[in-house]
Amino acid sequence: MTEKLPLTAGKLSQRPQHMAVSVVGDNTDLSQADISRELEALRQENQQLKQEVCDRTATVDQLKQQIARLEQQSEEHTAALRESNDSLIEEIVERQQADVALRAAHDQLQAILDAVPGIVSWISADLRYLGVNRHLASTFNLPAEAFIGQDIGFLHTSNEFNTFVKDFFAADQQDAYREISAYVGGSKRRFLIVAQKYNQGHAAFTVGIDISQRNEAEEALRKAEAKYRNIFENIVEGIFQTTADGQYLSANPALARIYGYSSPEEMMANLTSIQQQLYVKPLRREEFIQALLLQGEVKNFESEIYRKDGSVIWISENARAVRDETGTLLYFEGTVEDITERKEAQAALQRANEELEQRVTRRTAALTDSNQRLLGEIRERQRVERALRDSEAELRALFAAMTDVITVFDAEGHYLNMVATNSELLYSPDTERIGKTVYEVLPPYQATLFMRHIHQALNTGRAVRLMYSLPIGEWTGQNPTNGEVAADDFEKTAWYSAIVSPLPGNRAIWVARDITQRRRADIALQRAEEKYRSIFENVAEGILQVTPEGKFLSANPALADMLGYSSPAELMGQVSDINRLYVDPELRRQMVERLHSQPEGITGFESQVYRADGEIIWVSENSRVVRDNYGEVLYYEGTAADITQRKQAEDALQESQRALATLLGNLAGMAYRRLCNDERILDFVSDGCFELTGYHPEDLIHQSKLSFGSLVHPEDHGYVGTYLEAARLEKRSFEMIYRIITASGQEKWVLEKGIWVWDEAEEPVAIEGFVTDITDRKRVEEALKAEQEESERLLLNILPQPIAEELKREQKSIAYRFDEVTILFADIVNFTGLSSAVSPAELVDTLNQVFSTFDRLAEKHGLEKIKTIGDAYMVVGGLPQQMTRHAEAVAQMALDMQQAISLFKRSDDNSPFNLRIGMDTGPVVAGVIGMKKFSYDLWGDAVNVASRMESQGQPNRIQVTANLYEQLKDSYQFERRGIIDVKGKGLMTTYWLLGQK
DSSP states (O other): OTTHHHHHHHHHHHHHHHHHHHHHHTTTTOOHHHHHHHHHHHHHHHHHHHHHHHHHHHHHHHHHHHHHHHHHHHHHHHHHHHHHHHHHHHHHHHHHHHHHHHHHHHHHHHHHHHHSSSEEEEEETTSBEEEEOHHHHHHTTOOGGGTTTOBTTTTOOOHHHHHHHHHHHHSSOSEEEEEEEEEETTEEEEEEEEEEEETTTTEEEEEEEEOHHHHHHHHHHHHHHHHHHHHHHHOSSEEEEEOTTSOEEEEOHHHHHHTTOSSHHHHHHHOSOHHHHTBSSHHHHHHHHHHHHHHSEEEEEEEEEEOTTSOEEEEEEEEEEEEOTTOOEEEEEEEEEEOHHHHSTTTTTTTHHHHHHHHOOOOOOOOOOTTGGGHHHHHHHHHHHHHHHHHHHHHHHHHHOOOEEEEEEETTOBEEEEEESOTTOTTOOOGGGBTOBHHHHSOHHHHHHHHHHHHHHHHHOSOEEEEEEEESSOOOSOSOSOOOOOTTOTTTEEEEEEEEEEETTTEEEEEEEEOHHHHHHHHHHHHHHHHHHHHHHHOSSEEEEEOTTSOEEEEOHHHHHHTTOSSHHHHHHHOSOGGGGBSSHHHHHHHHHHHHHOTTOEEEEEEEEEOTTSOEEEEEEEEEEEEOTTSOEEEEEEEEEEOHHHHHHHHHHHHHHHHHHHHHTTOSSEEEEEEOSSSOOEEEEOTTHHHHHSSOHHHHBTTSSOOGGGGBOGGGHHHHHHHHHHHHHHTOOEEEEEEEEOTTSOEEEEEEEEEEEEOTTSOEEEEEEEEEEOHHHHHHHHHHHHHHHHHHHHHHHHSOHHHHHHHHHOOSOOEEEEEEEEEEEEEETTHHHHHTTSOHHHHHHHHHHHHHHHHHHHHHTTOEEEEEETTEEEEEESOSSOOTTHHHHHHHHHHHHHHHHTTOBOTTTOOBOOEEEEEEEEEEEEEEEOSSSOEEEEESHHHHHHHHHHHTSOTTEEEEEHHHHHHHTTTEEEEEEEEEEETTTEEEEEEEEEEEO
């Protein structure tokens, strides 16, 4: 319409001029008809011009209306932008408040980390410090800033720490811990280091606790306990403590075993009256007590006593009376030795092995590790620090990147227009999107979300708020259709907050702001608060904050539980003054004074406190003073740990050392400690040394006169040295028997039991053990061994060795089935006639020579002699040890027996002996029969047939069955005898064995 107006005006200006020229120039030639036509044409053009003027007026009206609408739209857009700006201001205020809250959480967490009595650091994956706490910096006399960016090994204090961190980053695990050594101020210290990864494994948080003093205390405790406990548990003598009226106070395992009980507890529960239940002659107990009361001690007091099973044994007692400082009798204590073997040597031979096995036992005591309860706390503190660092980084990024995108959509979701406030947006304006629908640009999930909120705004005529996520980068249609993402997946997703408002013309304006960084900060803050609260609520140690007046500001559940309260609220409600918890309030005052004089705080302050139920426990506190900017004390804060068990263990150790030192003086043997230096000198020897060796302890300690090694019998030196070296290489305890030469020249057999003691570097530092005299026992053992060897030799004369071994192991019937063996029967022809012609001695001697020859042949061919009956000999192949060629072995023995018998002559007429042999092969049953005289024999059809082959054979010939012939025909020569009538079997075809092919 606007373009047509100039054209119409042109016609108006040209047409009159043309008409004027025509009239003036050719007036005479125009007819009336021409003029009429011209006038008609002018009237038509005039009419057309009027119409065009009307059209132009209508167009101008339309333009005015459009201008009015544009002005209204501009006002609406301005109002939307103002609303968006107000929302932005609100979010800035919210972010400022979040920043303040985050900084407060950071300060609170930093205060807790500074109060932790350990070194804290966070390290990047390239092994450089990102930061350290105040305790770590002060430990090495450096400011905390000096660590940042440095390689973790720049101080050159611990290669173990460097290796641990390097290995930790190289591994897949998220947390780990290890004990390491480090040099601090020139001295070597031990630390427990716990590490936890964060930031997708690109950094780690480490906490170290100095455990040097604890390790030293534990090592001292372990060495002392092991030293005395090993002696107490492994000595062969019984040790006891009893009351004067005959009640046991304590006993060791050896005493229980001597009396026939499985444990000291069982013995003490059953023996309630020692005089009446234990002693065969109760008067001996009275004599024993009278001697102790008069003399103070007794030695080698011998009595007969009943064991648990009712048997009677002899014992020898060494004991003393223990009195208090006023001389009042407390109890009797001493040792018991079973001397039954010495008293009844002959009767003890059969029981020696059982008693030795019962008397030789040992127990291994293990120390428990008290550090495990700290690990939970350290891991939680790591996670708090990691979340704090992430939160700070996210907040900085949040304030550096705030964006807005404005888009106009129609009701079908077409992009009509896009405006961005930042050209660096992930979703920047793109001309190719104009005209496209949201389904062509966005993933299906987000496209549906956009359409739902556009329709909601258009249908309700009101603005709609929403928060949504978009994948980073352009949507290609190849991405997963499910657009839902994890709340913290910021690598692949951007988050937006949007306001959708309706516009005229069924359109909607979409104002979106990038809130990715704000969302990340919110999540980090939430996690930091959760992890801080988790540390506070779940740490194993008590955490507290107390005012200078002694009122609790805060306490965690661990502290409430330690003090016997059900919750922190109950603790803080019932305890208005912390000083009342202390058994000695003066100690609390001293601790507060030290806090004010030591700005860095105090650690390991030990005191006794009352629990809610009145029980007294020991606690160890780590505390510091918290001041305001003006130096005024705000409160005291720190941690507390229950160390009651450690204190009890220390008291128990002192009592154990006293008791064991007393017992060592009464042992019938020598306890010792030998150093593993070049001289291998004895560092400790008990008083039993003199009775054992004839030398006083001072003669052996520090090799003042001679070494214990010089007492070892010369023939046993090599054995002792080799056995000790093997125990050292295998890192095990040892037990050996050898001889010594006493001061009087007497030779004694001794039993030595001991262990190697190792330092932290796995180097041997000493040998600790006990040596006791076993000369009497050795004599008994040797006598028993000789008798056993004689019994075994006799047993092997009547049974095969495997059967004899099995018979010794199990007292039950022994019988086995063998699927195939070869049996041989041999008989000396007319030997009975010889018995009437020669003397019995000559007869037996001749028969013994023949059968001994056959025995050697059986041994040569690996066969088993079963028995001899008169002048008959039975041997079998294939049992009790299976053999694959038993038929060949028995056949060869039969041929060898024929040759061997030809060497013997009859003494009555000097004629040769004739031998009749029969053989068969097949299954048999073999077993031992008899109660007093054992016999190993065979049963089965093959046994009967082999016997018939011999009895129905011919002199100097070997008769075999057809079955055996089939097995041997390829290797041996045979002659067919034919069919014979075999007793009990009927007609059978048999063969004569002639020799090998």
